[in-house]
Amino acid sequence: MTKEHGTGYGIYVIVWIALLVLTGATVAVSYANLGLMNVAVALLIASVKASLVALFFMHLKFENKLVWTFALVPIFFLLLVVGGTLSDTLFR
Amino acid sequence: MGTSEPKAVSGANPGEHAAHASPAVTYEAAKLGIWTFIATEVLLFGGLFTTYIVFRTKFPHMFHADYVHLNRVLGAVNTVVLICSSLTVALGIAAIRKGKQGMLRLCLVLTILLAAGFLVIKYFEWTEKFAHGLYPGTDVFFSLYFMMTGLHGLHVLAGMLVLGAVLVLAGQGRFSESYHTPVEISGLYWHFVDLVWIYLFPLFYLIG
Numbered sequence: 001m002t003k004e005h006g007t008g009y010g011i012y013v014i015v016w017i018a019l020l021v022l023t024g025a026t027v028a029v030s031y032a033n034l035g036l037m038n039v040a041v042a043l044l045i046a047s048v049k050a051s052l053v054a055l056f057f058m059h060l061k062f063e064n065k066l067v068w069t070f071a072l073v074p075i076f077f078l079l080l081v082v083g084g085t086l087s088d089t090l091f092r
Numbered sequence: 093m094g095t096s097e098p099k100a101v102s103g104a105n106p107g108e109h110a111a112h113a114s115p116a117v118t119y120e121a122a123k124l125g126i127w128t129f130i131a132t133e134v135l136l137f138g139g140l141f142t143t144y145i146v147f148r149t150k151f152p153h154m155f156h157a158d159y160v161h162l163n164r165v166l167g168a169v170n171t172v173v174l175i176c177s178s179l180t181v182a183l184g185i186a187a188i189r190k191g192k193q194g195m196l197r198l199c200l201v202l203t204i205l206l207a208a209g210f211l212v213i214k215y216f217e218w219t220e221k222f223a224h225g226l227y228p229g230t231d232v233f234f235s236l237y238f239m240m241t242g243l244h245g246l247h248v249l250a251g252m253l254v255l256g257a258v259l260v261l262a263g264q265g266r267f268s269e270s271y272h273t274p275v276e277i278s279g280l281y282w283h284f285v286d287l288v289w290i291y292l293f294p295l296f297y298l299i300g
Contacts, residue, residue, distance in 0.1 A: 009186055016179040020172060027168050030298035042294035049290045057182045057283045070124055074131035078138040082145060089146045 015056045022049050119273050126277045130284045133247075137288055140240050144295060147232045158233040159300040161226060163217060167297035170213050171289065177206035178286040181255075181279045191269035193262065200259040203282070207252045214245055237296055244292060247285045254278045 026045040030038065055061040060071060113121075148155050184199030221227075221234070228238040258278050261267065267275055 009183055012179055012182040012186065015182075016175065019175045019178075023168060023171050023175065026294055026298060027164065030164065030294075039299045042299050046291050046294050050287050053178060053283055053287050053290065057178050057286075058280055067123065067127060070127035070131065074134040074138075078134055078141075081135070081138055082142050085142050085146060086149075090149065 011056060015052050018052055019049055022052075115271060115273075119276070122273050122277050123280070126280045130280065133284060133288075137240070137243070140236070140243070141291070141295075144236050144240070147236065151232060154231055155233050156300040158231065159296065161221070161224070162237070162297045163220070164297050166213055166217055167293050170210050171293045173206050173210045173213070174286045174289050177203045177210070178283055180206065181282050185272070185275055185279050188262075188267050188272040188275050189269065193265060193267065196267065196272075196275065197259065197262050200255055200262060204252050204255050204259065207248050207255070210248055211245060211252075214241065240292055241296070244285070244288050247288070251278075251282050251285050254281065 022045050026042055029041050029045075032038070034041070054071065060068065063071075180199045180202040184196045184203070187195035187199060218238075226234050228235050255278055258274050261274060
């Protein structure tokens with residue numbers, strides 16, 4: 001990576017529009033009764049939105065491996081916490 | 093920053109160079125610092141998300157009966173408000189990277205106003221719940237709802253204070269094309285606050 005110049009306004013506006021469209025989509029889907037699929041779709045859309053925010057607004061796409069490590073390690077620990085807890089509570 | 097730092101010329105005291113670290117090095121260090129802080133925040137909210145998952149799997153009927161009391165439209169409006177505030181922060185950073193101080197100040201003002209708007213809508217939502225006799229002590233669902241949106245609201249408030257401080261510094265002309273670390277750092281924090289809401293919104297308002 002050289003300097004972080006060059007990133008114009010355009011990409012942010014595109015990401016912003018994508019986030020608005022996805023918000024509209026997740027609200028629209030929530031009115032349909034799809035059972036457990038509602039949960040899956042809502043979480044999938046939320047994760048796509050979160051990825052867009054992290055990659056572009058938080059500049060992760062333009063960062064080096066060290067910053068990526070700092071960003072991903074807490075997610076690993078979060079999965080560990082959730083997985084570890086559920087492995088107990090689901091099988092009591 | 094792939095560029096390797098120039099080697100310390102004085103072989104006698106290699107530590108001397110680090111004491112006069114270049115702005116690029118201090119910027120990288122500050123960035124890793126805020127990402128570390130965000131890591132602690134992920135696990136702070138993570139504990140609550142874990143609690144949510146545990147109780148959702150344990151009391152699915154309670155969650156299904158309760159989530160209809162939340163106002164989906166207001167939740168969606170607040171999502172849009174936060175997404176817009178993330179855009180204005182991102183645009184502000186892009187502006188100061190080009191040295192445009194006026195644009196940065198405008199973006200910061202808009203961000204703080206949007207953040208205030210979010211909290212005002214949240215206030216109306218909460219008072220409406222209270223008016224209907226729905227309190228944190230009502231049941232596990234509302235306990236989690238008030239706890240998680242409340243903790244998130246505190247983060248929005250903290251973000252407003254931080255961005256306000258950055259706005260004051262920007263007003264004093266402290267930032268330029270070559271130095272704007274506080275803008276970048278507070279911006280990363282603000283995007284994280286948006287990120288948390290991106291998950292809170294569907295979990296409480298959309299899925300029952």
